[in-house]
Amino acid sequence: MTSSLTFIAHSIAAAGTALLLGAAAMPSFQQDPAAASAPREIAVVASRFAFEPARIEVTEGEHIRLLVSSADGVHGVGIKKFKVEKTVPRGGTQVAVDFVASAVGEFPILCSEYCGKGHDEMTGMLVVSARK
Numbered sequence: 337m338t339s340s341l342t343f344i345a346h347s348i349a350a351a352g353t354a355l356l357l358g359a360a361a362m363p364s365f366q367q368d369p370a371a372a373s374a375p376r377e378i379a380v381v382a383s384r385f386a387f388e389p390a391r392i393e394v395t396e397g398e399h400i401r402l403l404v405s406s407a408d409g410v411h412g413v414g415i416k417k418f419k420v421e422k423t424v425p426r427g428g429t430q431v432a433v434d435f436v437a438s439a440v441g442e443f444p445i446l447c448s449e450y451c452g453k454g455h456d457e458m459t460g461m462l463v464v465s466a467r468k
């Protein structure tokens with residue numbers, strides 16, 4: 337019984353929906369907030385031609401979930417270092433992008449879908465600082 341509940345909770349987390357509900361229902365998710373099990377969610381809005389926030393600061397080893405939505409047309413979000421590559425549809429639907437910030441440094445966040453004449457300038461920066 338316990339293992340099937342755990343499986344269900346993991347399925348909810350993997351689907352990227354109702355994570356907070358899942359965490360509330362499953363106290364095991366909250367036993368160590370610093371641990372990698374519960375991702376840190378960061379909302380990002382893509383628009384012509386910028387990401388907001390343009391600079392995202394995280395700590396090495398953190399499990400990050402970017403919730404990316406578009407304020408206008410189709411965009412993409414790409415962070416090559418962490419093999420992130422997702423299309424962000426028009427209409428404001430949030431796309432969940434999960435990764436572990438496993439390397440220290442500054443990594444460009446690029447729009448991976450051509451979105452107009454400012455597309456090439458549409459960049460953000462993921463800043464991963466060393467764990468203290």
Ligand SMILES: [Cu+2]
Pocket residue numbers: 383384385410411412447448449450451455458
């Ligand atoms: Cu774009």
